[in-house]
Amino acid sequence: MAPRPRGGRLPRRARRAQLLESALEVFVANGYHATGMDDIADRAGVSKPVLYQHFPGKQELYLALLETSCDAIIASCRRALESTEDNKQRVAATMSAFYEYVGSESGAFRLVFESDLTNEPAVRAQIDRVTIDCAEMITDVIRDDTGLPTTAANLLAVSLVGMAQVSARFWTDDPGGLGRDEASALVAGLAWRGIAGYPKHD
Amino acid sequence: MAPRPRGGRLPRRARRAQLLESALEVFVANGYHATGMDDIADRAGVSKPVLYQHFPGKQELYLALLETSCDAIIASCRRALESTEDNKQRVAATMSAFYEYVGSESGAFRLVFESDLTNEPAVRAQIDRVTIDCAEMITDVIRDDTGLPTTAANLLAVSLVGMAQVSARFWTDDPGGLGRDEASALVAGLAWRGIAGYPKHD
């Protein structure tokens, strides 16, 4: 957490990237409200005006990071679902995607699952997008495979996503001796047993 | 949301209750950071000093409400688990408890599941308590019934709680034509199919 040395000038693109990285670290550590623009500037080793030459305000900066993080998990979820045609493996792969996301070094998932700016509509929209988009992809699979009505399939899909989200976050806070793949496989087993029993469509 | 008339005096006890009620409404509607003490006072039809004669500060007021709401869902979960010895019905009853909680008129569940003060340790502790305590009760049931090691049973329990939390919140935002009992039963079915397949202990 030590601020970077206060030296050299950087080309605009590189400075922006560095600012984003620094901001992510501070936001993840302290949340939105508890972090000041001063903190981010200090962390990056620049002064505040520099920050404001790259981003119009604190909220826009936060939103840029949040959007990136949302895109990451949604894309990862999509890749997992498309990685195979076998539904049992699909469940395992998707669960693994969530565990990888939550276990990743940056902690960027905290912006999504533990945000403290949920009342801001723009933020809320991004966060909801994760659950809704992931669930929608899963809904299609469930509906095609079981023949359940869309509404029901959607609620089941949301349930699975919730299972993944909450259990992965809990595991990250307190692994309790379980490795990541072990935990992921355990919960994937629960999910698969739950979903596999529904009437097959053919 | 119209402020109450600004008239009469109330005995201390009654005023306190009214302030708690007003504060809950505003906090639920706007979240912690977006609500001012002015808003709460206006909503209750009193001036700010009165508020401070009953509560030492904004955070204490919030915590009082949060704690009450956490106690409610934990107690409700416990009652559901103790309501029967049949595990299938247990799952259904517990799921129903979550759906009732989230569907309740006051919206108090938002303080727990959608708080925007998660960085405050005291708040974090209360919120975590819900998942941890509920999961712990369920862990005992799972462990006794399946013989799984405690750590694994605990992660499964957390998964089930996550399923309930997230799906219930999603259903509240967009019921999509499903009644409460219908939705609850659907997700309970998913949970039960998932958990029932594990090796029976005898």
Added chain:
DNA sequence: GGCCCATGGAGGTCAAGATCGGAATCCAGC
């Protein structure tokens, strides 16, 4: 050597939490 512009420290502004002296209201007892 001279120009240029990114940078930095210091400050303006404003919202919101927290507080003070005085006024209004209720109640008990004569």
Added chain:
DNA sequence: GCTGGATTCCGATCTTGACCTCCATGGGCC
């Protein structure tokens, strides 16, 4: 019925903290 005291209540104010810009500066380029 009336008075004295205590409790409740309010308008106005203070202060803090954080977001967001103004003037001096110093290294890079021709």
